[in-house]
Amino acid sequence: ETGVTQTPRHLVMGMTNKKSLKCEQHLGHNAMYWYKQSAKKPLELMFVYSLEERVENNSVPSRFSPECPNSSHLFLHLHTLQPEDSALYLCASSQERDFRGNTIYFGEGSWLTVV
Amino acid sequence: GESVGLHLPTLSVQEGDNSIINCAYSNSASDYFIWYKQESGKGPQFIIDIRSNMDKRQGQRVTVLLNKTVKHLSLQIAATQPGDSAVYFCAESNSGGYQKVTFGTGTKLQVIP
16 A cells, blocks of 8 residues: 555547546645556656645647546646557656655556557 | 666666666755655655765665765665565655645666575
């Protein structure tokens, strides 16, 4: 149990579908992240929210749309995805203090397959 | 650009032996380093961290060594067990506004019974 819960754990969707990934952290952290993990590639940072405000968007295609309604919840809305978007999507959180970073804690991930 | 890399993609170790996983980083401004373990089908799990004002830190059966001169980081696992089989990532971070962590591709550790 990492304190970061992701649902669903597995998702298969067609290219015309709209779905959402959900993340909830129980650690009292004030920053949340979405990472993409593909085979044989380093973890790719997609989005960062600090104090519920988006602070980073690493040139992610608009078919991925994040939402952070409060400091404990993070969503990734998916629409018109491509097969190459199939990957493990990891949510993470950390506590930002005085603009100094701290350890990132990851969820178990959501395995996404686009058919 | 800045990058973090790992020397070996796969490491096989006999059960009971010590394991050493190496990592090179290129950002001289990095001041915080983390090792993560990722088991099959799971998310990365924090193992141990070290700040740049230290060169060694020990945990339970794990030790991280930092050599800032050559920008090298290593993870030592004592008395490796089958449960240690996983992919290990090193990551680096530098302070500034919000945390931004750069990960390497990972080293797969295989423990031979």
